[in-house]
Amino acid sequence: MKRRVILGLAAVIMPFSNAWADIYIIANKDVPVMQLDKNEIAAIYLLKKKQWANGENIMPINLPAQAEARNRFSAEVFDSTPEKLGSYWDKMLFQGETPPVTQNSEQAVILFVERVKGAIGYVEIQPQNPQIKILHQFSSK
Numbered sequence: 001m002k003r004r005v006i007l008g009l010a011a012v013i014m015p016f017s018n019a020w021a022d023i024y025i026i027a028n029k030d031v032p033v034m035q036l037d038k039n040e041i042a043a044i045y046l047l048k049k050k051q052w053a054n055g056e057n058i059m060p061i062n063l064p065a066q067a068e069a070r071n072r073f074s075a076e077v078f079d080s081t082p083e084k085l086g087s088y089w090d091k092m093l094f095q096g097e098t099p100p101v102t103q104n105s106e107q108a109v110i111l112f113v114e115r116v117k118g119a120i121g122y123v124e125i126q127p128q129n130p131q132i133k134i135l136h137q138f139s140s141k
Helices: 002-020 038-045 068-078 086-094 106-115
Strands: 023-028 059-062 119-123 132-138
Touching (some): 023 068, 038 068, 038 132, 059 106, 068 119, 068 132
16 A cells, blocks of 8 residues: 555656756857856857857757747746747747757757857756756756
């Protein structure tokens, strides 16, 4: 009986475990900054800031709109949802700007950031990779 209760509690708790995960803003190790604040991150992801201080292009990476980490990222950085940012991107597309590249998983974001100079992304998995640096951490609430 005790085992059923524990398994039942685990089943109830597990779906919500991502709600407690931190969001890490990660970048290729060669980007010329050690940290970014929320406003700088927003400027990068809205394509208002397109180059690092050394003149290298910034390559922001998104997760799919339905990903929980993207929803949390959008809430933290923009106080919005990916869907509400859609009208912004409609306007930007009309002006010839394309939204940040989307990767299908956090592992794909990590690999992309590791391999592409100037790349920046966000994940819930804290990378343990010398090719990646953490520029900001949004702590779980």
